[in-house]
Amino acid sequence: MSQTAVADIGLIGLAVMGENLALNIADHGFKVAVYNRTTAVMKKFMEREKPPGGLVACETVKELVAAVKRPRKFIILVKAGAAIDAVTKELIDAGVEKDDIVADCGNSLWTDTIRRERDYAAKCKFFGSGVSGGELGARFGPSLMPGGDPESWKHLKPIWEAIAAKIDPKTGKPIEDYAPGKPVKGGVPCTAYIGPNGAGHYVKMVHNGIEYIDMQLIGEAYWLMTNLLGMKPPELSKVFGQWNQGDLDSYLIQITADILQQKDPVHPQDYLVDHILDAAGQKGTGKWTSTNALDMGIPANAIAEAVFARCLSALKEERVEASKTLKGPDPAYKGNRDELVSAIRDALYCSKICAYAQGFQLMREAQKEYKWTLNFAEIAAIWRGGCIIRARFLQKIMDAYGRNPNLVNLLLDPYFNEQITKAQTNWRKVVSLSATNGIAAPAFMSALAYYDGYRSARLPANLLQAQRDYFGAHTYERADSPRGKFFHLDWPEPKRPQIDIQPGSGGGH
Numbered sequence: 001m002s003q004t005a006v007a008d009i010g011l012i013g014l015a016v017m018g019e020n021l022a023l024n025i026a027d028h029g030f031k032v033a034v035y036n037r038t039t040a041v042m043k044k045f046m047e048r049e050k051p052p053g054g055l056v057a058c059e060t061v062k063e064l065v066a067a068v069k070r071p072r073k074f075i076i077l078v079k080a081g082a083a084i085d086a087v088t089k090e091l092i093d094a095g096v097e098k099d100d101i102v103a104d105c106g107n108s109l110w111t112d113t114i115r116r117e118r119d120y121a122a123k124c125k126f127f128g129s130g131v132s133g134g135e136l137g138a139r140f141g142p143s144l145m146p147g148g149d150p151e152s153w154k155h156l157k158p159i160w161e162a163i164a165a166k167i168d169p170k171t172g173k174p175i176e177d178y179a180p181g182k183p184v185k186g187g188v189p190c191t192a193y194i195g196p197n198g199a200g201h202y203v204k205m206v207h208n209g210i211e212y213i214d215m216q217l218i219g220e221a222y223w224l225m226t227n228l229l230g231m232k233p234p235e236l237s238k239v240f241g242q243w244n245q246g247d248l249d250s251y252l253i254q255i256t257a258d259i260l261q262q263k264d265p266v267h268p269q270d271y272l273v274d275h276i277l278d279a280a281g282q283k284g285t286g287k288w289t290s291t292n293a294l295d296m297g298i299p300a301n302a303i304a305e306a307v308f309a310r311c312l313s314a315l316k317e318e319r320v321e322a323s324k325t326l327k328g329p330d331p332a333y334k335g336n337r338d339e340l341v342s343a344i345r346d347a348l349y350c351s352k353i354c355a356y357a358q359g360f361q362l363m364r365e366a367q368k369e370y371k372w373t374l375n376f377a378e379i380a381a382i383w384r385g386g387c388i389i390r391a392r393f394l395q396k397i398m399d400a401y402g403r404n405p406n407l408v409n410l411l412l413d414p415y416f417n418e419q420i421t422k423a424q425t426n427w428r429k430v431v432s433l434s435a436t437n438g439i440a441a442p443a444f445m446s447a448l449a450y451y452d453g454y455r456s457a458r459l460p461a462n463l464l465q466a467q468r469d470y471f472g473a474h475t476y477e478r479a480d481s482p483r484g485k486f487f488h489l490d491w492p493e494p495k496r497p498q499i500d501i502q503p504g505s506g507g508g509h
Helices: 016-027 039-049 061-067 082-093 110-119 134-140 150-163 199-229 233-243 251-259 285-296 301-314 316-323 337-370 376-382 393-403 414-436 442-454 461-472
Strands: 009-012 032-035 055-057 073-076 101-104 125-132 143-147
Touching: 009 016, 009 061, 016 032, 016 055, 016 134, 016 150, 032 039, 032 061, 039 055, 061 082, 073 082, 073 150, 082 101, 082 110, 101 150, 110 125, 110 199, 125 134, 125 150, 125 199, 143 150, 143 199, 143 376, 199 233, 199 251, 199 285, 199 301, 199 337, 199 414, 199 442, 233 251, 233 337, 285 301, 285 337, 301 316, 301 337, 301 442, 337 376, 337 393, 337 414, 337 442, 376 393, 393 414, 414 442
Parallel strands: 009 032, 009 073, 032 055, 073 101, 101 125
Antiparallel strands: 125 143
Protein backbone atom coordinates (compact mmCIF):
# COMPACT_ATOMS: atom_id res chain seq x y z
CA MET A 1 0.00 0.00 0.00
CA SER A 2 1.18 3.50 -0.85
CA GLN A 3 2.88 5.66 1.76
CA THR A 4 3.85 8.37 -0.75
CA ALA A 5 1.82 11.56 -1.16
CA VAL A 6 0.59 11.04 -4.72
CA ALA A 7 -3.19 11.60 -4.46
CA ASP A 8 -5.01 14.89 -5.05
CA ILE A 9 -7.76 14.00 -2.60
CA GLY A 10 -8.71 11.26 -0.17
CA LEU A 11 -12.15 9.67 0.16
CA ILE A 12 -13.53 7.75 3.13
CA GLY A 13 -16.62 5.57 2.76
CA LEU A 14 -17.06 3.23 -0.20
CA ALA A 15 -20.79 2.65 -0.15
CA VAL A 16 -22.71 3.39 -3.36
CA MET A 17 -22.23 7.18 -3.26
CA GLY A 18 -18.58 6.97 -2.23
CA GLU A 19 -17.64 4.47 -4.92
CA ASN A 20 -19.32 6.45 -7.65
CA LEU A 21 -17.95 9.80 -6.55
CA ALA A 22 -14.42 8.33 -6.42
CA LEU A 23 -14.77 7.04 -9.99
CA ASN A 24 -16.17 10.38 -11.13
CA ILE A 25 -13.19 12.24 -9.64
CA ALA A 26 -10.74 9.78 -11.20
CA ASP A 27 -12.43 10.13 -14.61
CA HIS A 28 -11.61 13.83 -14.49
CA GLY A 29 -7.88 13.25 -14.09
CA PHE A 30 -7.53 13.53 -10.33
CA LYS A 31 -5.85 10.82 -8.31
CA VAL A 32 -8.05 9.63 -5.41
CA ALA A 33 -6.84 7.77 -2.32
CA VAL A 34 -9.70 5.58 -1.07
CA TYR A 35 -10.35 4.01 2.33
CA ASN A 36 -13.20 2.04 3.86
CA ARG A 37 -13.45 0.89 7.47
CA THR A 38 -14.09 -2.65 6.21
CA THR A 39 -10.95 -3.31 4.17
CA ALA A 40 -12.61 -6.11 2.18
CA VAL A 41 -15.07 -3.57 0.73
CA MET A 42 -12.20 -1.40 -0.51
CA LYS A 43 -10.35 -4.40 -2.00
CA LYS A 44 -13.46 -5.65 -3.77
CA PHE A 45 -14.04 -2.18 -5.20
CA MET A 46 -10.46 -1.95 -6.48
CA GLU A 47 -10.63 -5.45 -7.97
CA ARG A 48 -13.96 -4.80 -9.66
CA GLU A 49 -13.01 -1.46 -11.16
CA LYS A 50 -9.41 -2.36 -12.04
CA PRO A 51 -8.50 1.33 -12.18
CA PRO A 52 -5.78 2.42 -14.62
CA GLY A 53 -4.09 4.49 -11.94
CA GLY A 54 -6.66 7.04 -10.84
CA LEU A 55 -7.33 5.32 -7.51
CA VAL A 56 -4.92 4.61 -4.64
CA ALA A 57 -5.93 1.86 -2.20
CA CYS A 58 -5.37 2.51 1.52
CA GLU A 59 -5.95 -0.04 4.26
CA THR A 60 -5.65 2.36 7.19
CA VAL A 61 -6.51 5.99 7.87
CA LYS A 62 -2.81 6.64 8.50
CA GLU A 63 -2.02 5.35 5.00
CA LEU A 64 -4.77 7.53 3.59
CA VAL A 65 -3.40 10.68 5.21
CA ALA A 66 0.12 9.86 4.02
CA ALA A 67 -1.10 9.30 0.45
CA VAL A 68 -2.64 12.76 -0.06
CA LYS A 69 -0.66 15.81 -1.18
CA ARG A 70 -0.66 19.00 0.90
CA PRO A 71 -2.77 20.91 1.57
CA ARG A 72 -4.58 17.65 2.10
CA LYS A 73 -8.21 17.37 1.06
CA PHE A 74 -10.56 14.61 2.23
CA ILE A 75 -14.13 13.70 1.42
CA ILE A 76 -16.17 11.90 4.08
CA LEU A 77 -19.14 9.88 2.79
CA VAL A 78 -20.43 7.98 5.79
CA LYS A 79 -23.75 8.00 7.65
CA ALA A 80 -24.65 11.41 9.08
CA GLY A 81 -24.36 11.86 12.82
CA ALA A 82 -21.79 10.47 15.24
CA ALA A 83 -19.91 8.64 12.46
CA ILE A 84 -18.84 11.99 10.94
CA ASP A 85 -17.22 13.06 14.22
CA ALA A 86 -15.62 9.64 14.66
CA VAL A 87 -14.03 9.73 11.19
CA THR A 88 -12.88 13.34 11.61
CA LYS A 89 -11.16 12.45 14.89
CA GLU A 90 -9.53 9.44 13.23
CA LEU A 91 -8.13 11.70 10.52
CA ILE A 92 -6.80 14.14 13.12
CA ASP A 93 -5.20 11.29 15.10
CA ALA A 94 -3.65 9.99 11.88
CA GLY A 95 -1.84 13.24 11.13
CA VAL A 96 -4.29 15.68 9.53
CA GLU A 97 -3.07 19.22 10.16
CA LYS A 98 -4.66 22.62 10.72
CA ASP A 99 -4.62 23.66 7.04
CA ASP A 100 -5.94 20.32 5.75
CA ILE A 101 -9.54 20.27 4.55
CA VAL A 102 -12.07 17.68 5.72
CA ALA A 103 -15.24 17.88 3.60
CA ASP A 104 -18.39 16.15 4.83
CA CYS A 105 -20.37 15.34 1.68
CA GLY A 106 -23.18 13.44 3.39
CA ASN A 107 -26.68 14.59 4.38
CA SER A 108 -25.63 16.20 7.65
CA LEU A 109 -27.76 18.56 9.69
CA TRP A 110 -26.46 22.06 8.99
CA THR A 111 -26.21 22.94 12.69
CA ASP A 112 -23.88 19.94 13.14
CA THR A 113 -21.69 21.34 10.37
CA ILE A 114 -21.59 24.76 12.06
CA ARG A 115 -20.57 23.07 15.32
CA ARG A 116 -17.93 20.89 13.68
CA GLU A 117 -16.30 23.78 11.87
CA ARG A 118 -15.99 25.54 15.24
CA ASP A 119 -14.95 22.48 17.27
CA TYR A 120 -12.24 21.31 14.86
CA ALA A 121 -10.92 24.76 13.88
CA ALA A 122 -7.61 24.24 15.70
CA LYS A 123 -7.08 20.80 14.12
CA CYS A 124 -8.33 21.09 10.51
CA LYS A 125 -10.58 23.07 8.21
CA PHE A 126 -13.94 21.31 8.42
CA PHE A 127 -16.15 21.90 5.38
CA GLY A 128 -19.71 20.88 4.52
CA SER A 129 -20.92 20.15 1.00
CA GLY A 130 -24.35 18.97 -0.06
CA VAL A 131 -24.37 16.38 -2.87
CA SER A 132 -27.51 15.56 -4.82
CA GLY A 133 -28.16 13.21 -7.70
CA GLY A 134 -28.18 9.74 -6.23
CA GLU A 135 -26.01 6.95 -7.58
CA LEU A 136 -26.10 8.11 -11.20
CA GLY A 137 -25.40 11.73 -10.28
CA ALA A 138 -22.43 10.80 -8.10
CA ARG A 139 -20.96 8.75 -10.96
CA PHE A 140 -21.50 11.13 -13.86
CA GLY A 141 -22.19 14.56 -12.41
CA PRO A 142 -24.06 15.61 -9.24
CA SER A 143 -25.25 19.01 -8.09
CA LEU A 144 -22.84 20.16 -5.40
CA MET A 145 -23.65 22.71 -2.69
CA PRO A 146 -20.42 23.62 -0.88
CA GLY A 147 -20.39 25.65 2.33
CA GLY A 148 -17.53 26.55 4.63
CA ASP A 149 -14.31 28.52 4.77
CA PRO A 150 -13.86 30.54 1.51
CA GLU A 151 -10.12 29.75 1.44
CA SER A 152 -10.87 26.03 1.63
CA TRP A 153 -13.29 26.41 -1.27
CA LYS A 154 -10.45 27.73 -3.46
CA HIS A 155 -8.67 24.37 -3.04
CA LEU A 156 -11.81 22.27 -3.57
CA LYS A 157 -13.25 24.33 -6.42
CA PRO A 158 -11.27 22.77 -9.32
CA ILE A 159 -12.39 19.26 -8.32
CA TRP A 160 -15.99 20.25 -7.55
CA GLU A 161 -16.38 22.13 -10.86
CA ALA A 162 -14.83 19.24 -12.80
CA ILE A 163 -17.07 16.52 -11.38
CA ALA A 164 -20.37 18.44 -11.16
CA ALA A 165 -23.16 18.04 -13.69
CA LYS A 166 -22.90 20.44 -16.64
CA ILE A 167 -25.48 22.72 -18.23
CA ASP A 168 -25.48 23.74 -21.89
CA PRO A 169 -25.18 27.56 -21.70
CA LYS A 170 -27.25 28.00 -24.87
CA THR A 171 -30.21 25.76 -24.02
CA GLY A 172 -30.05 25.78 -20.23
CA LYS A 173 -30.47 22.00 -20.28
CA PRO A 174 -28.24 19.38 -18.62
CA ILE A 175 -25.55 17.80 -20.79
CA GLU A 176 -26.07 14.12 -20.03
CA ASP A 177 -23.50 11.62 -21.30
CA TYR A 178 -23.39 8.60 -19.05
CA ALA A 179 -20.18 7.03 -20.33
CA PRO A 180 -17.57 5.76 -17.84
CA GLY A 181 -14.16 7.25 -18.43
CA LYS A 182 -15.50 9.91 -20.82
CA PRO A 183 -16.35 12.99 -18.76
CA VAL A 184 -18.52 15.75 -20.19
CA LYS A 185 -16.45 18.53 -21.73
CA GLY A 186 -17.52 22.17 -21.45
CA GLY A 187 -20.78 23.46 -20.06
CA VAL A 188 -21.61 25.37 -16.89
CA PRO A 189 -20.89 23.32 -13.74
CA CYS A 190 -23.77 22.74 -11.31
CA THR A 191 -21.88 23.94 -8.29
CA ALA A 192 -21.16 27.29 -6.68
CA TYR A 193 -19.97 28.46 -3.30
CA ILE A 194 -23.11 28.77 -1.15
CA GLY A 195 -21.73 30.48 1.93
CA PRO A 196 -19.88 29.95 5.24
CA ASN A 197 -20.15 27.11 7.78
CA GLY A 198 -23.44 25.19 7.39
CA ALA A 199 -24.87 27.08 4.38
CA GLY A 200 -24.18 24.27 1.90
CA HIS A 201 -25.82 21.60 4.01
CA TYR A 202 -28.75 23.93 4.76
CA VAL A 203 -29.44 24.51 1.07
CA LYS A 204 -29.16 20.76 0.45
CA MET A 205 -31.71 20.17 3.21
CA VAL A 206 -34.16 22.59 1.60
CA HIS A 207 -33.52 20.87 -1.74
CA ASN A 208 -34.60 17.60 -0.12
CA GLY A 209 -37.68 19.21 1.42
CA ILE A 210 -38.69 20.45 -2.03
CA GLU A 211 -37.96 16.96 -3.39
CA TYR A 212 -40.49 15.53 -0.90
CA ILE A 213 -43.28 17.83 -2.06
CA ASP A 214 -42.36 17.42 -5.75
CA MET A 215 -42.73 13.65 -5.41
CA GLN A 216 -45.96 13.90 -3.40
CA LEU A 217 -47.55 16.21 -5.98
CA ILE A 218 -46.68 13.82 -8.79
CA GLY A 219 -48.10 10.94 -6.74
CA GLU A 220 -51.35 12.81 -6.19
CA ALA A 221 -51.67 13.60 -9.90
CA TYR A 222 -51.15 9.91 -10.68
CA TRP A 223 -53.69 8.88 -8.03
CA LEU A 224 -56.38 11.31 -9.21
CA MET A 225 -56.10 10.10 -12.80
CA THR A 226 -56.18 6.50 -11.58
CA ASN A 227 -59.26 6.93 -9.38
CA LEU A 228 -61.31 9.53 -11.23
CA LEU A 229 -60.57 8.40 -14.77
CA GLY A 230 -59.68 4.73 -14.29
CA MET A 231 -56.44 5.21 -16.21
CA LYS A 232 -53.97 2.34 -16.26
CA PRO A 233 -50.17 2.57 -16.04
CA PRO A 234 -49.50 2.60 -19.83
CA GLU A 235 -51.95 5.48 -20.35
CA LEU A 236 -50.56 7.33 -17.36
CA SER A 237 -47.03 6.86 -18.66
CA LYS A 238 -48.03 8.58 -21.91
CA VAL A 239 -49.55 11.51 -20.02
CA PHE A 240 -46.43 12.03 -17.90
CA GLY A 241 -44.30 11.67 -21.02
CA GLN A 242 -46.32 14.42 -22.71
CA TRP A 243 -46.09 16.64 -19.62
CA ASN A 244 -42.32 16.17 -19.71
CA GLN A 245 -42.24 17.97 -23.08
CA GLY A 246 -43.59 21.19 -21.58
CA ASP A 247 -43.26 23.37 -18.48
CA LEU A 248 -43.26 20.30 -16.21
CA ASP A 249 -40.13 18.91 -17.90
CA SER A 250 -38.10 17.44 -15.04
CA TYR A 251 -36.16 14.40 -13.90
CA LEU A 252 -38.97 13.31 -11.56
CA ILE A 253 -41.66 13.54 -14.26
CA GLN A 254 -39.37 11.68 -16.67
CA ILE A 255 -38.70 8.78 -14.30
CA THR A 256 -42.41 8.63 -13.43
CA ALA A 257 -43.19 8.03 -17.10
CA ASP A 258 -40.51 5.30 -17.13
CA ILE A 259 -41.70 3.67 -13.89
CA LEU A 260 -45.28 3.41 -15.16
CA GLN A 261 -44.10 1.36 -18.15
CA GLN A 262 -42.24 -1.21 -16.07
CA LYS A 263 -43.76 -4.70 -16.12
CA ASP A 264 -43.74 -6.73 -12.90
CA PRO A 265 -41.01 -9.42 -12.86
CA VAL A 266 -43.22 -11.67 -10.66
CA HIS A 267 -46.46 -11.21 -12.62
CA PRO A 268 -45.26 -10.34 -16.15
CA GLN A 269 -48.76 -9.51 -17.36
CA ASP A 270 -49.05 -6.74 -14.71
CA TYR A 271 -47.27 -3.47 -14.10
CA LEU A 272 -44.80 -3.25 -11.23
CA VAL A 273 -46.27 -0.04 -9.75
CA ASP A 274 -49.52 -1.89 -8.99
CA HIS A 275 -47.62 -4.44 -6.84
CA ILE A 276 -45.47 -2.02 -4.84
CA LEU A 277 -46.64 -1.56 -1.24
CA ASP A 278 -48.10 1.90 -0.61
CA ALA A 279 -45.98 2.65 2.47
CA ALA A 280 -43.32 5.31 1.89
CA GLY A 281 -39.98 5.49 3.65
CA GLN A 282 -37.98 8.61 4.52
CA LYS A 283 -34.52 9.48 5.79
CA GLY A 284 -35.39 12.62 7.74
CA THR A 285 -34.29 15.60 5.62
CA GLY A 286 -37.90 16.48 4.76
CA LYS A 287 -38.70 16.44 8.47
CA TRP A 288 -35.69 18.69 9.16
CA THR A 289 -36.98 21.18 6.59
CA SER A 290 -40.46 21.18 8.10
CA THR A 291 -39.18 21.48 11.68
CA ASN A 292 -36.89 24.34 10.70
CA ALA A 293 -39.77 26.11 8.94
CA LEU A 294 -41.73 25.92 12.21
CA ASP A 295 -38.73 27.20 14.15
CA MET A 296 -38.29 30.08 11.69
CA GLY A 297 -42.01 30.89 11.53
CA ILE A 298 -42.14 30.32 7.77
CA PRO A 299 -45.36 28.76 6.39
CA ALA A 300 -43.87 25.81 4.48
CA ASN A 301 -47.12 23.89 4.93
CA ALA A 302 -47.01 22.09 1.57
CA ILE A 303 -43.53 20.71 2.31
CA ALA A 304 -44.67 19.62 5.78
CA GLU A 305 -47.78 18.05 4.28
CA ALA A 306 -45.61 15.91 2.02
CA VAL A 307 -43.77 14.61 5.10
CA PHE A 308 -47.05 13.88 6.90
CA ALA A 309 -48.36 12.11 3.80
CA ARG A 310 -45.43 9.69 4.03
CA CYS A 311 -46.13 9.22 7.75
CA LEU A 312 -49.78 8.44 6.98
CA SER A 313 -48.80 6.02 4.23
CA ALA A 314 -46.59 4.15 6.69
CA LEU A 315 -49.68 3.31 8.81
CA LYS A 316 -50.59 0.66 6.24
CA GLU A 317 -52.15 -1.90 8.59
CA GLU A 318 -54.15 0.78 10.43
CA ARG A 319 -55.43 2.18 7.13
CA VAL A 320 -56.52 -1.24 5.94
CA GLU A 321 -58.55 -1.72 9.12
CA ALA A 322 -59.90 1.84 9.01
CA SER A 323 -61.04 1.34 5.41
CA LYS A 324 -63.49 -1.30 6.61
CA THR A 325 -65.21 1.14 8.96
CA LEU A 326 -64.69 4.72 7.80
CA LYS A 327 -66.80 5.54 4.77
CA GLY A 328 -66.76 8.35 2.24
CA PRO A 329 -68.01 8.96 -1.30
CA ASP A 330 -67.13 6.57 -4.10
CA PRO A 331 -65.12 8.31 -6.84
CA ALA A 332 -67.41 9.11 -9.76
CA TYR A 333 -66.38 11.56 -12.47
CA LYS A 334 -68.59 11.87 -15.57
CA GLY A 335 -66.88 14.80 -17.28
CA ASN A 336 -64.47 15.08 -20.18
CA ARG A 337 -61.32 13.01 -19.66
CA ASP A 338 -58.92 15.27 -21.56
CA GLU A 339 -60.19 18.34 -19.75
CA LEU A 340 -59.57 16.74 -16.36
CA VAL A 341 -56.08 15.57 -17.36
CA SER A 342 -55.31 19.15 -18.39
CA ALA A 343 -56.75 20.46 -15.13
CA ILE A 344 -54.60 18.06 -13.08
CA ARG A 345 -51.56 19.21 -15.03
CA ASP A 346 -52.39 22.84 -14.13
CA ALA A 347 -52.97 21.92 -10.48
CA LEU A 348 -49.59 20.20 -10.40
CA TYR A 349 -47.80 23.22 -11.90
CA CYS A 350 -49.50 25.75 -9.60
CA SER A 351 -48.79 23.59 -6.53
CA LYS A 352 -45.19 23.20 -7.63
CA ILE A 353 -44.80 26.99 -7.83
CA CYS A 354 -46.10 27.30 -4.26
CA ALA A 355 -43.82 24.52 -3.01
CA TYR A 356 -40.71 26.19 -4.43
CA ALA A 357 -41.90 29.57 -3.16
CA GLN A 358 -41.98 28.08 0.33
CA GLY A 359 -38.50 26.57 0.00
CA PHE A 360 -36.93 29.81 -1.23
CA GLN A 361 -38.82 31.82 1.40
CA LEU A 362 -37.35 29.52 4.03
CA MET A 363 -33.80 30.03 2.70
CA ARG A 364 -34.40 33.78 2.65
CA GLU A 365 -35.25 33.71 6.36
CA ALA A 366 -32.33 31.40 7.20
CA GLN A 367 -29.78 33.78 5.74
CA LYS A 368 -30.95 36.42 8.23
CA GLU A 369 -30.78 33.96 11.11
CA TYR A 370 -27.28 32.66 10.28
CA LYS A 371 -25.84 35.82 8.71
CA TRP A 372 -25.36 34.26 5.29
CA THR A 373 -25.71 35.99 1.93
CA LEU A 374 -27.38 33.48 -0.37
CA ASN A 375 -27.55 33.95 -4.13
CA PHE A 376 -30.96 32.51 -5.00
CA ALA A 377 -30.48 32.77 -8.77
CA GLU A 378 -27.26 30.80 -8.41
CA ILE A 379 -28.91 28.18 -6.19
CA ALA A 380 -31.62 27.67 -8.82
CA ALA A 381 -28.89 27.48 -11.48
CA ILE A 382 -26.94 24.69 -9.78
CA TRP A 383 -30.16 22.70 -9.27
CA ARG A 384 -30.79 22.62 -13.05
CA GLY A 385 -28.60 19.54 -13.50
CA GLY A 386 -27.39 16.55 -11.53
CA CYS A 387 -29.84 16.79 -8.64
CA ILE A 388 -33.13 14.99 -8.11
CA ILE A 389 -35.29 18.10 -8.57
CA ARG A 390 -33.58 19.20 -11.79
CA ALA A 391 -36.17 20.73 -14.08
CA ARG A 392 -36.80 23.28 -16.83
CA PHE A 393 -38.81 25.16 -14.19
CA LEU A 394 -35.61 26.18 -12.37
CA GLN A 395 -34.59 28.40 -15.29
CA LYS A 396 -37.74 30.44 -14.56
CA ILE A 397 -36.66 30.78 -10.93
CA MET A 398 -33.21 31.92 -12.09
CA ASP A 399 -34.89 34.51 -14.30
CA ALA A 400 -37.12 35.70 -11.45
CA TYR A 401 -34.19 36.36 -9.12
CA GLY A 402 -32.23 37.80 -12.05
CA ARG A 403 -34.98 40.38 -12.48
CA ASN A 404 -35.18 41.06 -8.77
CA PRO A 405 -32.47 39.64 -6.43
CA ASN A 406 -34.50 40.92 -3.46
CA LEU A 407 -37.71 39.16 -4.49
CA VAL A 408 -39.67 38.47 -1.30
CA ASN A 409 -41.66 35.51 -2.67
CA LEU A 410 -41.69 33.73 -6.03
CA LEU A 411 -45.46 34.21 -6.22
CA LEU A 412 -44.84 37.95 -6.65
CA ASP A 413 -42.70 37.49 -9.75
CA PRO A 414 -44.61 38.50 -12.93
CA TYR A 415 -44.07 35.15 -14.67
CA PHE A 416 -45.25 32.99 -11.75
CA ASN A 417 -48.10 35.37 -10.98
CA GLU A 418 -49.28 35.07 -14.58
CA GLN A 419 -49.03 31.26 -14.56
CA ILE A 420 -51.18 30.91 -11.45
CA THR A 421 -53.66 33.51 -12.67
CA LYS A 422 -54.14 31.49 -15.87
CA ALA A 423 -54.30 28.06 -14.24
CA GLN A 424 -55.93 28.54 -10.84
CA THR A 425 -59.47 27.79 -12.04
CA ASN A 426 -58.33 24.29 -13.00
CA TRP A 427 -56.36 24.01 -9.77
CA ARG A 428 -59.46 24.80 -7.73
CA LYS A 429 -61.51 22.37 -9.82
CA VAL A 430 -59.07 19.55 -9.07
CA VAL A 431 -58.97 20.29 -5.34
CA SER A 432 -62.77 20.42 -5.27
CA LEU A 433 -63.08 17.13 -7.15
CA SER A 434 -60.58 15.53 -4.75
CA ALA A 435 -62.70 16.56 -1.76
CA THR A 436 -66.11 15.69 -3.22
CA ASN A 437 -64.87 12.29 -4.44
CA GLY A 438 -63.08 11.39 -1.21
CA ILE A 439 -59.60 11.17 -2.73
CA ALA A 440 -56.79 12.37 -0.47
CA ALA A 441 -54.75 15.11 -2.16
CA PRO A 442 -53.13 16.85 0.80
CA ALA A 443 -50.30 18.49 -1.15
CA PHE A 444 -52.60 20.01 -3.77
CA MET A 445 -54.93 21.21 -1.02
CA SER A 446 -52.26 22.66 1.27
CA ALA A 447 -50.51 24.42 -1.62
CA LEU A 448 -53.82 26.08 -2.57
CA ALA A 449 -54.46 27.03 1.05
CA TYR A 450 -51.00 28.63 1.14
CA TYR A 451 -51.73 30.61 -2.02
CA ASP A 452 -55.12 31.79 -0.80
CA GLY A 453 -53.72 32.67 2.60
CA TYR A 454 -50.71 34.53 1.18
CA ARG A 455 -52.86 36.60 -1.19
CA SER A 456 -55.31 37.57 1.60
CA ALA A 457 -54.90 41.04 3.05
CA ARG A 458 -56.95 39.90 6.02
CA LEU A 459 -57.13 36.51 7.78
CA PRO A 460 -59.14 35.25 10.80
CA ALA A 461 -56.11 35.60 13.07
CA ASN A 462 -57.80 38.68 14.59
CA LEU A 463 -60.29 36.38 16.33
CA LEU A 464 -57.49 34.02 17.31
CA GLN A 465 -55.57 36.90 18.95
CA ALA A 466 -58.70 37.93 20.84
CA GLN A 467 -59.06 34.38 22.12
CA ARG A 468 -55.40 34.32 23.24
CA ASP A 469 -55.82 37.60 25.08
CA TYR A 470 -59.09 36.42 26.64
CA PHE A 471 -57.77 33.20 28.19
CA GLY A 472 -54.10 34.06 28.63
CA ALA A 473 -53.66 37.85 28.54
CA HIS A 474 -51.29 37.40 25.59
CA THR A 475 -52.17 40.88 24.20
CA TYR A 476 -53.07 41.87 20.66
CA GLU A 477 -52.26 44.57 18.13
CA ARG A 478 -54.93 46.86 16.70
CA ALA A 479 -55.57 47.32 12.98
CA ASP A 480 -55.84 51.10 13.55
CA SER A 481 -52.51 51.43 15.46
CA PRO A 482 -48.86 51.09 14.37
CA ARG A 483 -47.37 47.58 14.26
CA GLY A 484 -45.54 46.68 17.45
CA LYS A 485 -47.95 48.46 19.79
CA PHE A 486 -49.75 45.92 21.98
CA PHE A 487 -53.01 46.08 23.88
CA HIS A 488 -54.81 44.04 26.52
CA LEU A 489 -58.47 44.06 27.50
CA ASP A 490 -59.81 43.09 30.89
CA TRP A 491 -62.45 40.87 29.36
CA PRO A 492 -65.80 40.72 31.21
CA GLU A 493 -66.90 37.47 32.74
CA PRO A 494 -68.76 35.39 30.17
CA LYS A 495 -72.53 35.46 30.32
CA ARG A 496 -73.49 31.86 30.68
CA PRO A 497 -77.06 30.79 29.92
CA GLN A 498 -79.23 30.07 32.98
CA ILE A 499 -80.61 26.55 33.05
CA ASP A 500 -83.88 26.22 34.89
CA ILE A 501 -84.40 22.61 36.01
CA GLN A 502 -88.00 21.95 36.99
CA PRO A 503 -88.81 19.54 39.84
CA GLY A 504 -89.43 16.05 38.58
CA SER A 505 -87.74 16.71 35.24
CA GLY A 506 -85.19 13.96 35.72
CA GLY A 507 -82.33 16.23 36.68
CA GLY A 508 -81.35 13.95 39.55
CA HIS A 509 -80.43 11.00 37.35
